[in-house]
Amino acid sequence: MKFSAKQIAGMLNGTLEGDAEAVVSTLSRIDAGEPGSLTFLSNPLYTQYIYKTQASIVIVNKTFVAEHPVTPVLIRVDNSEAAFAKLLAVYNQIKLNKTGIAGQCHISGNAVIGRDAYIGEYAYIGENVKIGDNVKIYPQVYIGDNTVIGDNTTLFAGVKVYSDNKIGNNCILHAGVVIGSDGFRFAIEGEGTRKIPQIGNVVLEDDVELGANCAVDRATLGSTILRKGVKLDNLVHIAHNVEIGEKTYIAAGTGVAGSTKIGRNCLISGHVAITGHITIADGTVLGGATGVSKSLTQPGQSYLGSPALEVSRFRRAYIFFRNLPEIVQRLEKLEKERK
Amino acid sequence: MKFSAKQIAGMLNGTLEGDAEAVVSTLSRIDAGEPGSLTFLSNPLYTQYIYKTQASIVIVNKTFVAEHPVTPVLIRVDNSEAAFAKLLAVYNQIKLNKTGIAGQCHISGNAVIGRDAYIGEYAYIGENVKIGDNVKIYPQVYIGDNTVIGDNTTLFAGVKVYSDNKIGNNCILHAGVVIGSDGFRFAIEGEGTRKIPQIGNVVLEDDVELGANCAVDRATLGSTILRKGVKLDNLVHIAHNVEIGEKTYIAAGTGVAGSTKIGRNCLISGHVAITGHITIADGTVLGGATGVSKSLTQPGQSYLGSPALEVSRFRRAYIFFRNLPEIVQRLEKLEKERK
Amino acid sequence: MKFSAKQIAGMLNGTLEGDAEAVVSTLSRIDAGEPGSLTFLSNPLYTQYIYKTQASIVIVNKTFVAEHPVTPVLIRVDNSEAAFAKLLAVYNQIKLNKTGIAGQCHISGNAVIGRDAYIGEYAYIGENVKIGDNVKIYPQVYIGDNTVIGDNTTLFAGVKVYSDNKIGNNCILHAGVVIGSDGFRFAIEGEGTRKIPQIGNVVLEDDVELGANCAVDRATLGSTILRKGVKLDNLVHIAHNVEIGEKTYIAAGTGVAGSTKIGRNCLISGHVAITGHITIADGTVLGGATGVSKSLTQPGQSYLGSPALEVSRFRRAYIFFRNLPEIVQRLEKLEKERK
Numbered sequence A, B, C: 001m002k003f004s005a006k007q008i009a010g011m012l013n014g015t016l017e018g019d020a021e022a023v024v025s026t027l028s029r030i031d032a033g034e035p036g037s038l039t040f041l042s043n044p045l046y047t048q049y050i051y052k053t054q055a056s057i058v059i060v061n062k063t064f065v066a067e068h069p070v071t072p073v074l075i076r077v078d079n080s081e082a083a084f085a086k087l088l089a090v091y092n093q094i095k096l097n098k099t100g101i102a103g104q105c106h107i108s109g110n111a112v113i114g115r116d117a118y119i120g121e122y123a124y125i126g127e128n129v130k131i132g133d134n135v136k137i138y139p140q141v142y143i144g145d146n147t148v149i150g151d152n153t154t155l156f157a158g159v160k161v162y163s164d165n166k167i168g169n170n171c172i173l174h175a176g177v178v179i180g181s182d183g184f185r186f187a188i189e190g191e192g193t194r195k196i197p198q199i200g201n202v203v204l205e206d207d208v209e210l211g212a213n214c215a216v217d218r219a220t221l222g223s224t225i226l227r228k229g230v231k232l233d234n235l236v237h238i239a240h241n242v243e244i245g246e247k248t249y250i251a252a253g254t255g256v257a258g259s260t261k262i263g264r265n266c267l268i269s270g271h272v273a274i275t276g277h278i279t280i281a282d283g284t285v286l287g288g289a290t291g292v293s294k295s296l297t298q299p300g301q302s303y304l305g306s307p308a309l310e311v312s313r314f315r316r317a318y319i320f321f322r323n324l325p326e327i328v329q330r331l332e333k334l335e336k337e338r339k
Helices: A005-012 A044-051 A080-095 A311-322 A324-338 B005-012 B044-051 B080-095 B311-322 B324-338 C005-012 C044-051 C080-095 C311-322 C324-338
Strands: A015-017 A037-040 A057-061 A073-077 A178-181 A186-189 A192-195 A201-204 A215-217 A223-226 A302-304 B015-017 B037-040 B057-061 B073-077 B178-181 B186-189 B192-195 B201-204 B215-217 B223-226 B302-304 C015-017 C037-040 C057-061 C073-077 C178-181 C186-189 C192-195 C201-204 C215-217 C223-226 C302-304
Touching: A005 A015, A005 A057, A005 A073, A005 A080, A037 A080, A057 A080, A073 A080, A178 A201, A201 A215, A215 A223, A302 A311, A311 A324, A311 B311, A311 B324, A311 C311, A324 B324, A324 C311, A324 C324, B005 B015, B005 B057, B005 B073, B005 B080, B037 B080, B057 B080, B073 B080, B178 B201, B201 B215, B215 B223, B302 B311, B311 B324, B311 C311, B311 C324, B324 C324, C005 C015, C005 C057, C005 C073, C005 C080, C037 C080, C057 C080, C073 C080, C178 C201, C201 C215, C215 C223, C302 C311, C311 C324
Parallel strands: A037 A057, A057 A073, A178 A215, A201 A223, B037 B057, B057 B073, B178 B215, B201 B223, C037 C057, C057 C073, C178 C215, C201 C223
Antiparallel strands: A015 A073, A186 A192, B015 B073, B186 B192, C015 C073, C186 C192
């Protein structure tokens, strides 16, 4: 994709200074701009770089006053950061705008595919699958029987969705995501155990995004549910029958055990371990590597440590933990004096 | 799949009350039953729902006495929970009963495939692979050269098995599982390191189940071994030359480093980190996020914390940890009084 | 692959004792050798096994003197361990020496493939991809548009590389690795959030190895960079805009959050959680399950605990933590005596 300075100024309603025919094909940071790239200046701390950057075009605020000669073409706008973000989104949209049904892919005879879908090479679409409009199914994706996928959803390469699941509109599932694997449930039987059949499913509501290699287990019965706007980072584990409230964010490497209910608007950091069959209140904030072994019922609280303590309590206690050798020395001193 | 009340009563040896031709196509929970679904009542706490449920059929105990009018068809049996579990298993078996060799898959000329196998689209079966009877290989699975797979084993979509591994009978490998990747071993050589070739393999004995996106490395020499009945949840890492004893269960997100030997009948929770070259005794129980940095040699003990402490010791110590600010205040008070 | 004792003695410049026509097809440990296998004796503690092993050929040091009758063929060399390591490498090289372009794979018309490449079944090579010489692309690999891959690099089955990434020479990506998924970044907008487009890429320099099911996110703008010789174990998460210095090793299950810079020659254990926007000095050593929540600026230091403490400090404090119940008893005793 190549754009001229004139085209970009047009898209941004900006004023052009310099060669209107200058062409860029990529975006860059101002402190690392290469010829043929476009960047922006917003933070005054970075003003120095505009005099050295090799980028071909720089978007600047209307108020910018150059104190030294500037080589790149300038495009002046009201808000250079917002203008650049707009370009990022346009660029991304063009780049990801795959369409068409691949020559080599398997679509079951009774599957229903919406308008303007992209179905990549070696993708597999099972029986009775329903796929909405503008959906992008990248190569090597697997969609099991009876699964339903809403409009404008993207499944990147190699996503595996078992049968009977529901995925909403505007969802993004990154490569390697698994949806609908069996919950980890076994019943004791004699000296051994017996696998409990897992016949529920997974429901992802609208606007859900799952990072690379996440795994979301189906419910034993009923549904594992990720509500509207839930976002998971990479390598997150969600067990059977878990329910996660709207707009809760979970960072990489975290795991949630079976039947736990997490509220809405929670911020859960990376490497957090949450046990099963508990409830976590709306707006809960969990710091990195927190371990949660019982319900957290007060909304909007922050926790740290394993098992989880209120964050200020944990931080103060940890300072004393660090100093335990000295604290015990003081105790020993008192003990000696007593004698 | 649709079943009539009459068919189900026959399967369960139950007594029918209501419309014998009522039809169900799915299973549900009694507190969330939809028309066309079948559910059961066992726990007395849920009795209230039988008067409101929209499920079409409810399995109840013979002893159940309705205190209000009941809409759904009833099937009376000796043990409603056991009867429902039986239906779950039947339902699951029918649903997962894929057979046949896909039109588009790669099976090497000298691979041997047993009777009644399912080989899905875009699966790859390498040279000299031997696959038993009733094996299900879902789409996009990769099986490297010389690997042997026993009877009745299922590999869900996208499982990757490197060459030379052995997988037993009745195993289940969920989507995204990797078997036989290289162990993480490097020898120091001059100022750098040299990769140590990993030419051993992985052996999964019978009845092993691995959750989505687990990774089990091959041995450097010899075998990484998961004994009969080992069950791993999602996203578990098993390093080279590890050996895990019979019927040990490991929850999601746990990792076991190289050459460690874990006993039989252990219960290992999620997000546990186990170091390399140690031994863990039979029947050991490890709580969530435990860190194990040396051998645990006494059978049947429970541990928590990182590094691992005996669980009651950890819990008591953690209460005092939580209260360290107050404990130190008490110490300061004594110090002041002394002066 | 079968080799005679004579062939092997020739490869190793060794002296043969016994049947020059003895044939082996696999390698084994001396304490577990089967007929048809080759093993070695180096550690004197294992000398006892040479009198019992069923291996067909044993490589021994020139200085070895048998004290009992020995059944296998012996090959005497200067350094039996080094000679065996050489055979391992040869064996591995032959085993992994796949070549040729599969009948069923998708290579875009304008992709450039180097000499002697292996492209496996159902692999997908996007637009403008450039692949070097001697590269091995196993079945079901996905390579997005504009990605560049250097010489002698191996991508095992099912690796997924998004568009626009750069992978160097001599890299190894194990099955299930994902390169270039979106960074986990959302901007607050009104009552909700807006996804920040992630249009940077991932750069893996030469000699990088990534274990099974690792996920490396692309940069928001610019590059997520793993420098020459970085090695990741299985299931490691690397977030957007992270930079990892040369020859740093990271064990399984560890995660590094966005924009963090890790120095060279660091040794990072498993299940470590590293927060975003910090710096970790060259040569830092992090013990298992360490949590790093701020920059570690002194080179060559070792840490443990969460949050991370200097390792000796953590170990001493943890001993006192373990004994907190007794320490508080001592405090109580002093308090009682005072009254």
